[in-house]
Amino acid sequence: MSENKVKKVAVNTTINGEEMDILVDPYISLLETLREVVGITGTKEGCNDGNCGACTINLDGRIVDSCLVLGVEAEGKNIETVEGMATPDGLHPLQQAFLEEAALQCGICTPGFLVSAKALLDNEPDPSEERIRHWLAGNLCRCTGYDKIVKAVTKASKESK
Amino acid sequence: MIKIFLPYKIRETLDVPTEIEAQGSNLRNLIDNIEGMYPGVKDHLVDEGKLRPGMSAVIDGKTTRLGLIHKLDNVSEIHFLPSIAGGRK
């Protein structure tokens, strides 16, 4: 491909509580790493340039667009994706609220919204509507007009108190 | 008698009035009768024994899905219209 020899890199990382060793091309995104290397496809690609939030994951306690992180940067990090939200005992209150409030239509943006909203409620148990809308500004939804998403986050915040 | 309205371009091409009257037990039959009055109309409406692709018949406000076999009991008016792609291209 070029004289520049590019080799895969061994990465040790923790995804949804599971420590793992993976081998990644150094130029692929964490999004592609999750979907193609690790094989979990709950995290979605909508734009691949950080403008839709469908690929939002939690990286060491902070939400990021995983399309704008390299897979190799996962080394030593703790990653949470939508697949890590529910426990064997049941859904996360946000997941339950999204279902009850019909906060999803096509559902492609839902994993990103859930991961974003969880990070908000983890730190701020009772956010205002304005705060929720601001926090979720990096997540695009084309189906709902956001109304029911905001209501579901509010409902989950009230119920997890 | 059933009032029949043909599409603008057929009326223009074949010099048919805006509103005509015809009879028929079903749509096929009716079109044959119109053809008797205005030769050439049938070719615009029927192709290979079916309503021509792109043509629809609205019978008293309802677009027929049966086509030429649609029975015409107690029908007062029929509009032949270019069909509207139902969200397909």
Place this chain on the structure above:
Amino acid sequence: MVSTPENKNYKVIGTRPIRHDGYDKVTGRAQYGADIKLPGMLIGAVVRSPHAHARIKSIDTSEAERLDGVFAVMTAKDLPRLGDVVRGNSEESGSEKHLSENVMAFDKVLYKGHVVAGVAAKDQNTAFEAAKKIKVDYEILKPVIDVDQAMSKDAPILHEDYTCDHLGKEVKNSNVAAHVRHENGDLENGFDKADLVVEKEVDMQTVHQGYIEPHSGTAVWDEEDRVKVWTSTQGSFAVRDSVSKVLDLDVSRVKVTPMEIGGGFGGKIPIYLEPISAVLSRKTRRPVKTMMSRTDVFDATGPGPGGKVKVKIGIDADGKILAAYADIRLEAGAYPEAFIEAAAKCVFSCYDVPAMKIDAYDVLVNKPSSAPYRAPASPQVAFATETVVDEICKIKGYDPIDFRLLNVAEKGTRTALGPKYRTIGLKECLEAAKKSDHWKSNLNSNPKTGKKRGRGIASGYWFNIGFKSSVNLSLNPDGKVALIEGSTDIGGSRASIAMQAAEVLGIPAEDVRPSVVDTDSIGITDVTGGSRTTYATGYAAYNAAHKLIEEIIEKAALKWDISKDQIEYSDGVVKSKTDSELKMTLKEIADDPPGGPIVSSASVDLEEAGGGFAVHIADLEIDEETGKTDVVNYTAIQDVGKAIHPSYVEGQMQGGAAQGIGWALNEEYFMSDDGVMLNSSYLDYRMPIALDLPMINTIMVEVPSEEHPYGVRGVGEPPIVPPVPAIGNAINDALGLRLLSTPMKPSRITEALKRKK
């Protein structure tokens, strides 16, 4: 909710159960188009034209073919050349030739992003790198990018070989693919007698559906020449038809498995990548998955047509409409069909107009071939009509709701195209708007911010299609029901269809388990589009459930050895009418029924659902210094016929309003003179984000459709129609400015304010 006299006491319909597919979608388990991974799968990539209009002189693929990790390369030479056959009635139009050329250009590229070649490689990056090495030599031609350019004298012609239809006349070498006309009543007399005539021309920019999931297509072409396709589509049978045509195969050789779909709004009805993956698979005998980037989606898939619409309306001294004229020019994009017949049907749909004339032009331009976008062509024409109506009200001092009520279209009103309306609910919507808290509220036109406020109202229509749907039911041994259907579930239709079967059977919604299956596993089912799914597939489910009850009664008769007419069924229990001892629950009858398992199936081919109307009220706050507009209060009122699952009906109303607000304020294809979309990213396309919208109030009006047992009307499309004019009318209310072009963006507002001063 406005209740209607016919309203029965439903047990399931009108409740809000959790949708059946919801759990998979909140946990990340649901598999969308790009999520599929098959053993040995290769990744495809395509080469796209950088030019909006050019002739392909040659394509050199040799360098790409030599690259490590590349398995196959293709060009249009690998596709059959198809004739110019017009297909089908109603469900589809256009030609096979155009369908095929839009997948991959043979001789000419007609828009930037038009595919000219494809490659399959071991992984995505290798495929991209290989695609870059395919060399295409173009003869660049001048593009036409809007209706004025395309219709001008000496305009470059997109399709030199195409025969256009101008009012029945065959015309060559024109970019107007079709000119149609509808006439009704004595127009000139109407305008002559009018007390006031108002005319406006609006200019709508091309917009995109904006679904978050980019297109993808995965295929396997096996040794038996059978093609299996996995794709995210609004209609697996439509994909089957299109793929079989482009590849010149019998439909039974193509099997399409619909993946979950990440939005469509009409844009996921056409095919793009599926035949390319299939041909690359034929060459490699391995599965091939090809995916689009976001820029590809903007550059090369379904925009909603832009165009110009002129509307002229005359009223008498009492405010009654006497005559109306419309001149509609819409961009078809690279291939014919900009939904001009739909535009004609919708333009005066909200009014009783005794005399009218409509001219509509289907105009070819060097933009991607337009695709349906939620009530295709209705928002474009509503902007013109509703602006004129608002202007009439302003000039004459009429209340905008009263004027609309005075001229309202209702049952028996003759529509623009001629036929009379059956039962519709526009009047009820207008009355609900008038009674709404929003309409009665104070606008607070002098907020503390010093910004200007304005309120606008507009109405809109979509006719809802019917067509074909199939449903199979089987009663499981535990007394629950499996429902098999072919309708893509784009926003809760598994639930709304299952609920109709559950209502008939008198069992909880959760006890009917819906599955959307591939094209080999269910009868033909038309696309999820045209607001038809809950109506038509729901109707099939209703019929199938009734057939299932007949089966249940038949089996019970065999078991009890009594005649069928002595048996009745209700709420999950089959019982003898005379002997209270003879009684079985569904679980009991389903346990080893005599003569085999209890199954049923039904199919329908329906007429239109009777049309849906929406009335929207928008309050805006505008910063005159910057031109920034914020929507501060918004109410969507809609005749929904009967809301099966009210939450998802509200969701459609809110989502449609949000898309319409985006269209009104910021969204557009910002084109360079040489036909390149400059803002082909989410960053610059500027769809509404969560902070851009208020809560969207919904008022569901229920005037049942005459065509459906529960009165269902399509609800997905009407809500995108009123927002553009409602916003425009609100801007006029706030600032006294008539903006006649979308988007009504900040710079347009400040420019217009300066002009006014």
Place this chain on the structure above:
Amino acid sequence: MHPFNYYAPESIEEASKILEKYGEKAKCLAGGTDVLVQTRGEKFDLDAIVDVKKIPELTELKWTDSHLVFGAATPCYVLYEDPKVCEKFPGIIDSAFLIGGIQIQSRASLGGNLCNASPSADGICSLIVHEAICVIAGSSGLREIPVEEMCQGPGRNALENGEFLVSIKIPLKDNKFSASYERFIPRNEMDIAVAAVASSVEMQDGKVSSCRIALAAVGPTPIYAQAASELIIGKEPTEDNIKIVSEKAKEIASPIADMRGTIEHRKDLIEVLTRRTISKALERVGV
């Protein structure tokens, strides 16, 4: 995308060596919110990406006697979650809090924003009006330049081959100093500035003793509008005096028309935003 290798050096020296070796074929990675998008968009073909986040100086935030110093790769959230930075430099926070959405702010840095040298960058104007200093490392050691000298043209910065930005120093002022940044976007977040202005003021005896105004998205680089700033120095911050400054700022603006805005609208916005940011900065000073 051209395949590249990944390096994560742990010292300034190590990073310099790698960058020098690859020259134009290498780029630094801080938050990646620009560089990864541009690499994918084939703006450049890289052989190496140098992740600088493991170098301690690149992510530390500290207060010296004279300066606030933060590493070039310090993510935006670190700034706006630091109460002391919020209290002392609300103008910096204005920028940090509106770059992208929350996801972007977890990664994007003002240093990266500066190196990316976009004419519409949200961070650069604020740095200019705070008289920020860039600390740059190269093979010959460290050097410092004023922030307004960093941007040379759209996407072009003042870094020489092998150099990279280590940290940004903001001089501490007395309590009578404050600043404000405001951009105009058609949406309410997640947008690129159509036009933007940062203004800072220092007050003495009821008069403006110093003022800095910087403009974004109205020229090939963010502009330090010195000629406008000077018009109010030594004067009382009256509405009329502010108006004079804002009109001058408008004159200085030389935007182009593109998909994000027209020339006329952008110039008008500069006038509005200059007024608004000066007023906001004054309000923050307590005037």
